[in-house]
């Protein structure tokens with residue numbers, strides 16, 4: 001749906017990640033066959049370059065956030081951008097979920113499977129006290145491997161994770177549904193059916 005089709009988006013539909021955010025979807029560029037043949041890369045850098053689009057995206061993510069939040073956790077690297085922008089209006093801190101080996105202090109880590117091989121993400125072990133309410137953010141959810149590992153890591157450190165937000169969902173890859181089956185409320189502003 002284009003912006004013209006939806007001049008006054010219904011906020012409840014935005015929360016469900018429906019086509020109400022066609023204005024934002026139009027700012028995301030698709031690059032075929034990157035990083036390898038067959039992948040439709042959803043490039044959000046074009047949205048980030050647009051001042052109105054970026055502000056609108058953050059406003060809608062903030063509006064969709066529910067309940068008090070102690071920390072907004074962003075997944076390296078694009079998740080950091082959204083985490084910091086949401087944390088300020090939500091009056092929360094920012095927690096960096098980094099690739100293993102990047103954080104200087106004592107860390108807790110979690111492994112997750114990639115298509116070929118494994119990866120590992122980490123947080124500082126002393127980043128928060130058990131019981132902290134953490135909102136998880138990334139730019140995009142595909143298979144959900146990264147986000148689910150982040151939730152496991154946050155749980156291991158004692159966080160309460162009720163909600164995860166993404167700018168983009170690739171619903172056919174099933175990650176958002178898996179995250180929901182883990183008991184997390186999932187909000188994505190834009191959905192790209194297909195791979």
Ligand code: AMP
Pocket residue numbers: 039040041042043078138139140141142143144145146147170175195
């Ligand atoms: P996944 O763990 O499969 O949910 O993948 C999520 C991570 O991979 C996110 O950090 C995305 O930035 C990146 N990613 C996966 N698929 C795509 C895609 N088609 N376009 C852009 N980024 C992607």
